[in-house]
Amino acid sequence: xxxxxxxxxxxxxxxxxxxxxxxxxxxxxxxxxxxxxxxxxxxxxxxxxxxxxxxxxxxxxxxxxxxxxxxxxxxxxxxxxxxxxxxxxxxxxxxxxxxxxxxxxxxxxxxxxxxxxxxxxxxxxxxxxxxxxxxxxxxxxxxxxxxxxxxxxxxxxxxxxxxxxxxxxxxxxxxxxxxxxxxxxxxxxxxxxxxxxxxxxxxxxxxxxxxxxxxxxxxxxxxxxxxxxxxxxxxxxxxxxxxxxxxxxxxxxxxxx
Numbered sequence: 001x002x003x004x005x006x007x008x009x010x011x012x013x014x015x016x017x018x019x020x021x022x023x024x025x026x027x028x029x030x031x032x033x034x035x036x037x038x039x040x041x042x043x044x045x046x047x048x049x050x051x052x053x054x055x056x057x058x059x060x061x062x063x064x065x066x067x068x069x070x071x072x073x074x075x076x077x078x079x080x081x082x083x084x085x086x087x088x089x090x091x092x093x094x095x096x097x098x099x100x101x102x103x104x105x106x107x108x109x110x111x112x113x114x115x116x117x118x119x120x121x122x123x124x125x126x127x128x129x130x131x132x133x134x135x136x137x138x139x140x141x142x143x144x145x146x147x148x149x150x151x152x153x154x155x156x157x158x159x160x161x162x163x164x165x166x167x168x169x170x171x172x173x174x175x176x177x178x179x180x181x182x183x184x185x186x187x188x189x190x191x192x193x194x195x196x197x198x199x200x201x202x203x204x205x206x207x208x209x210x211x212x213x214x215x216x217x218x219x220x221x222x223x224x225x226x227x228x229x230x231x232x233x234x235x236x237x238x239x240x241x242x243x244x245x246x247x248x249x250x251x252x253x254x255x256x257x
Contacts, residue, residue, distance in 0.1 A: 006060060009035060014077050022225055023083060031077035033061050058157045059179040062220055065243040068177060068186060070154045076223070084223040085251070086243040088182070091211040091219055093239055100236075103198040104205055107164070110171065112206070115161040117153045123161065123173050124148055126189060133192035152187060159186070162206070164199070174203045176210075182218030183211050204237060226253065 020028035065086040076084040164172040172190035190199040235253035242251040
């Protein structure tokens with residue numbers, strides 16, 4: 001990252017190389033952002049190895065292509081690969097297409113409840129079922145309660161769990177962060193056995209409307225990799241912007257590498 005006075009309270013470090021979880025034949029690295037521990041004369045620094053960055057700096061980092069996982073805020077920092085593209089949706093310009101309108105209509109009766117980020121056995125069991133069906137043998141499907149809590153419940157910003165229910169049945173949970181200029185879609189998990197549900201599409205549509213209701217201009221959707229078919233759903237929300245070479249620009253997934 002370029003030197004910038006706006007980032008003066010933040011320390012950046014690069015991880016050691018590791019096997020890429022998206023493109024297994026490649027090696028990845030990440031750049032991690034941590035709040036600097038300020039030492040005051042006569043007062044020892046606090047004993048927290050990862051003090052919170054807060055909403056303002058978290059927003060600034062997301063605006064520069066970073067992403068949150070638990071208390072860590074990171075972005076890809078690979079030596080020879082630029083496949084991961086941070087993407088966001090300018091919600092004022094979004095118009096749902098025909099299939100998205102069908103998803104809205106299909107789930108119009110779902111009851112929505114906004115919950116704080118506290119452990120729920122019901123949430124965790126749905127999360128496990130989702131991973132076993134959607135990401136088998138990918139490592140995540142073996143996550144423990146502790147790993148789940150570290151991934152989704154521990155957060156340096158305001159985080160909400162959005163429940164979607166049909167009657168008393170929990171169908172889906174979306175985890176979203178509140179930033180100063182938008183919402184960041186952290187993770188969504190749903191009942192993988194519901195046929196033709198389009199729940200993932202509906203979750204994003206709900207988040208778009210939540211941005212509009214809060215007068216927030218952007219919905220941040222994490223990373224998009226053209227080669228990964230499971231990520232193709234993100235580019236079906238148009239117009240989509242990608243962060244490349246220090247700037248957000250509208251991208252065409254059919255021609256962008």
